[in-house]
Amino acid sequence: MAVYTSLADSDMRDLVADYYLGELISYQGISGGVENTNYFLTTTTGKYVLTLFEEFEYKEVPYFLDVVAHLKHKGFNVPAALIDCHGERLRIIKDRPAIIVDCFAGGLLDETTIKSCKMMGETLAKLHTAGLDFSEHRESHRGMQWWRETSKQLAPELEPEQAHLLLEQISEFDAFIEKHDDEIPKGTIHADLFYNNTLFEGEELSAIIDFYNACYSWLMYDLAIVVNDWCSDIETGELDMEKYHALVNAYIHERQPNAAEINAWPYMQKAAAMRFWLSRLEAWHGAKHDAERLAQQHDPKELQRILEARIRYTPNLVE
Numbered sequence: 001m002a003v004y005t006s007l008a009d010s011d012m013r014d015l016v017a018d019y020y021l022g023e024l025i026s027y028q029g030i031s032g033g034v035e036n037t038n039y040f041l042t043t044t045t046g047k048y049v050l051t052l053f054e055e056f057e058y059k060e061v062p063y064f065l066d067v068v069a070h071l072k073h074k075g076f077n078v079p080a081a082l083i084d085c086h087g088e089r090l091r092i093i094k095d096r097p098a099i100i101v102d103c104f105a106g107g108l109l110d111e112t113t114i115k116s117c118k119m120m121g122e123t124l125a126k127l128h129t130a131g132l133d134f135s136e137h138r139e140s141h142r143g144m145q146w147w148r149e150t151s152k153q154l155a156p157e158l159e160p161e162q163a164h165l166l167l168e169q170i171s172e173f174d175a176f177i178e179k180h181d182d183e184i185p186k187g188t189i190h191a192d193l194f195y196n197n198t199l200f201e202g203e204e205l206s207a208i209i210d211f212y213n214a215c216y217s218w219l220m221y222d223l224a225i226v227v228n229d230w231c232s233d234i235e236t237g238e239l240d241m242e243k244y245h246a247l248v249n250a251y252i253h254e255r256q257p258n259a260a261e262i263n264a265w266p267y268m269q270k271a272a273a274m275r276f277w278l279s280r281l282e283a284w285h286g287a288k289h290d291a292e293r294l295a296q297q298h299d300p301k302e303l304q305r306i307l308e309a310r311i312r313y314t315p316n317l318v319e
């Protein structure tokens with residue numbers, strides 16, 4: 001279970017007493033995520049989620065809270081940090097920065113469908129447009145610099161063919177970006193919009209969560225992250241072309257990519273797969289001597305298969 005920082009009953013009661021949330025009724029660690037510690041809190045006023053940030057220091061967190069506040073202000077159902085009795089939205093609990101947000105109704109999809117892909121494509125384009133006037137620009141903490149350094153560190157631990165594939169993909173993308181970076185539109189992106197970061201009520205997309213990889217980067221890179229997760233067959237890595245067309249056409253209908261984005265699309269699809277393959281490899285290698293932690297990790301092979309499938313074939317953005 002991904003509760004890295006455990007809180008005692010008394011910690012929870014003290015915490016809830018510091019917000020306008022009534023009395024604590026119960027709490028429960030959330031097993032879903034891998035990056036942060038999350039608890040569901042039930043109080044006399046409703047249901048909430050407590051997040052303790054395991055990767056970030058206190059001063060790094062306000063950017064993410066500002067992104068969410070900006071999008072909430074624009075009408076998206078996203079988890080803005082609640083304000084406590086002292087007027088603060090961010091605090092330290094057990095040495096970790098922590099926030100409380102509303103718990104949204106809805107559940108995780110077991111799998112994506114053509115209809116949910118269409119909804120995601122449309123919503124992603126709207127999210128990108130809404131983020132264009134967000135003035136804080138933060139580089140990704142899992143961007144080009146991170147993948148260059150991490151791939152070099154991990155390469156000796158990998159099978160030679162894996163190391164070759166990883167390093168080759170990074171240099172191919174780096175060479176492409178060196179020439180074209182300035183032409184490809186950037187904005188504030190979610191950068192981790194896997195379908196387990198969305199909630200659905202019935203067939204309706206009800207909320208988008210987990211903005212803690214948000215950054216200022218290429219909008220097409222964000223679309224590629226979404227396509228790879230929402231439209232790929234997990235066993236083979238191949239795209240389900242009906243889902244692909246539903247998602248991409250819905251995106252394009254809302255926001256028309258320019259010629260540079262169309263040109264960059266194959267590179268973005270491969271880079272997006274490589275980035276999550278690498279973060280899963282990093283997490284997996286970091287956890288390999290701890291069976292409990294290892295069992296919580298996502299399987300890196302799934303993203304390796306997606307990358308290999310995108311190398312075999314990358315569909316065009318616009319037919």
Ligand SMILES: Nc1ncnc2c1ncn2[C@@H]1O[C@H](COP(=O)(O)OP(=O)(O)OP(=O)(O)O)[C@@H](O)[C@H]1O
Nearest residue numbers: 030032033034035036049079102103104196209210
């Ligand atoms: N505001 C919320 N409303 C309802 N459920 C939530 C909310 N926030 C988190 N959850 C639940 O908790 C789970 C884990 O949350 P989250 O994805 O933010 O954790 P994480 O550790 O950052 O995960 P990962 O990085 O693996 O996606 C979600 O899949 C969802 O089921």
Ligand SMILES: N[C@@H](CCO)C(=O)O
Nearest residue numbers: 035192194276280298
């Ligand atoms: N969505 C990521 C984990 C959290 O960043 C993955 O599936 O590898």
